[in-house]
Structures are given as structure tokens and as C-alpha cells.
Amino acid sequence: MHVKTPAIGLLLLASWLLCITGCAAVPLVHRFGKFHEVHVPLDGVETVVTPATVTAADVHAMRAQLAFSGASVRGDDALREEGRRELDRALRLEPANVLALRMLMQFERGLPVNEWISRLEEQVARRPDDGEAWLLLGQLLGYRERGVEQLAALRRAVALLPGDALAYNNLAWALVTTGHPQEALPLATKAAMLAPWNASFLDTYAAGLFALGRCPDALRVQARAVDLIPHHAQGSRRARWFTDKLGEYQSSCGQVADRGEPIRSPDRERDAR
Numbered sequence: 001m002h003v004k005t006p007a008i009g010l011l012l013l014a015s016w017l018l019c020i021t022g023c024a025a026v027p028l029v030h031r032f033g034k035f036h037e038v039h040v041p042l043d044g045v046e047t048v049v050t051p052a053t054v055t056a057a058d059v060h061a062m063r064a065q066l067a068f069s070g071a072s073v074r075g076d077d078a079l080r081e082e083g084r085r086e087l088d089r090a091l092r093l094e095p096a097n098v099l100a101l102r103m104l105m106q107f108e109r110g111l112p113v114n115e116w117i118s119r120l121e122e123q124v125a126r127r128p129d130d131g132e133a134w135l136l137l138g139q140l141l142g143y144r145e146r147g148v149e150q151l152a153a154l155r156r157a158v159a160l161l162p163g164d165a166l167a168y169n170n171l172a173w174a175l176v177t178t179g180h181p182q183e184a185l186p187l188a189t190k191a192a193m194l195a196p197w198n199a200s201f202l203d204t205y206a207a208g209l210f211a212l213g214r215c216p217d218a219l220r221v222q223a224r225a226v227d228l229i230p231h232h233a234q235g236s237r238r239a240r241w242f243t244d245k246l247g248e249y250q251s252s253c254g255q256v257a258d259r260g261e262p263i264r265s266p267d268r269e270r271d272a273r
Contacts, residue, residue, distance in 0.1 A: 065083075068083040068106070083103075096133065134153050135164075138170060150174055151175070169187075169201045192205040
């Protein structure tokens with residue numbers, strides 16, 4: 001499950017598209033898990049608006065995202081077909097459009113991963129400053145166990161996308177699962193600080209802590225990740241993973257974790273996590 005906060009301009013455009021696609025029941029902001037409301041006075045912050053170019057392919061991909069989301073909420077097969085048509089239009093215009101490829105990964109099955117890897121490799125060769133393409137490429141390379149190339153792509157994404165929680169999280173997860181928790185922990189910490197409501201990011205953070213033998217901290221963070229599982233997803237594979245890891249940490253508390261032991265994970269879209 002991909003988690004990504006769009007730029008405010010894209011969010012506004014998506015809101016407008018939401019009105020014209022008949023998906024009014026789909027919220028743009030979701031509430032997950034259990035939260036406590038705390039009122040804290042904050043100093044004023046100046047906002048700098050950064051203009052960004054939205055291509056025709058991006059618009060079709062966003063329309064597809066809204067259609068698929070609406071189809072999920074309403075069980076509307078016609079809307080789902082409209083989403084597929086919008087994806088086709090986006091990919092005809094830009095075969096390596098990152099948003100469209102993410103929609104395929106999120107809503108469609110049987111993704112031809114090798115084909116998309118080739119497309120994204122061509123994309124980053126043409127546009128080496130495309131951080132989103134590097135991020136998705138790193139994710140897909142992980143599915144093919146091309147670990148060295150995956151780490152290189154994710155490092156590039158982190159360098160190009162400063163402050164992007166997903167990039168920090170994905171690199172941290174790749175590092176912790178290949179036995180490098182010391183390097184992973186600062187990245188996982190940044191991701192958790194940027195998106196403390198994201199259970200998957202907290203799961204990555206807890207994994208790094210546990211791999212370094214910080215069992216009490218890992219328990220506390222993993223318990224929070226479990227607490228953030230939304231009610232409708234309690235029985236999902238992702239939820240079972242979170243609760244199983246919490247049980248593992250609880251049973252191992254007081255023992256020093258093997259710092260070089262890779263953590264095995266299910267085959268999942270980690271941020272997508």
C-alpha cells in the first residue's frame with residue numbers, strides 16, 4: 001500500500017478532479033488507528049509555493065487514482081474500468097509515468113515487473129534528476145532481489161527527495177533487511193518523525209531498533225504501529241505482520257538481537273509503505 005503525500009498543487013487538482021469524476025464519497029484525508037488530540041501552540045510558519053509542471057499523463061494518472069479509489073469505496077465496476085482506461089491513456093503518453101505505474105502496482109495484479117524496471121531505467125537515464133522514478137525503480141528492483149542496484153537507486157532517491165518520508169523509509173527497510181541496521185536507523189528515525197501516523201514507517205523503525213538490540217524501544221514503537229492499524233484492516237496480511245512482529249519482540253525482550261541477521265519480510269510494497 002503506497003503512502004505518499006502529494007504536492008499541494010497536485011492535491012488541489014485532485015480535489016477538482018474528484019468533483020468532476022463523481023467520487024465525492026472518497027476522502028482525501030483518512031483517519032487511521034487510534035490517536036489522542038493534543039493542542040500545542042505553534043509559531044507562524046512561512047509557506048513557499050513551488051510551481052510544478054503537471055503533464056497530460058499526470059492528469060490521466062490522477063483521474064485513474066480517483067476512479068480506482070471510488071470503485072473500492074462504492075464497489076463500482078464501471079468506475080474501475082474507467083480507471084483502467086485512464087491508466088492506458090497515461091501510459092500511452094508517457095510509458096514510464098511514475099504515478100501511473102504506482103497505480104498499476106496498487107490496484108492491478110500481475111504487474112510485469114521486468115518491463116516496468118526497463119522503462120524506469122530508461123527514464124532515469126534520460127532524466128537522472130527524477131527522484132520519484134529512482135524511488136519506484138528501487139522498490140521494483142527489490143522484487144527481483146537485485147539488492148546492490150536497489151540500494152543505489154534508493155540512495156539516489158533520498159538525495160533527490162530531501163524530506164521525503166517514503167524515500168527514507170524504503171532505504172531504511174532495504175538496509176535493515178540486508179543486515180545493516182546501524183546505517184538504517186537514522187533514516188528510519190527521519191521517516192518516523194516526518195510521518196508518525198504511518199504504521200509501516202514505525203514498523204521499519206522498530207525493526208532497526210530491534211536489530212540493534214534496543215528491545216524496549218522496539219517494543220514501544222511496534223506497539224504504536226499495531227495501535228495505528230485501522231479497524232477495517234485488522235485481519236489483513238499487513239496487520240498480521242505488525243502483530244506477529246510485536247509478539248516476536250515481546251518474546252525476545254531481554255535478549256540481544258543478532259545484529260547481522262537479516263529480517264525476513266513478506267513480498268509487499270514496502271512505501272509503499
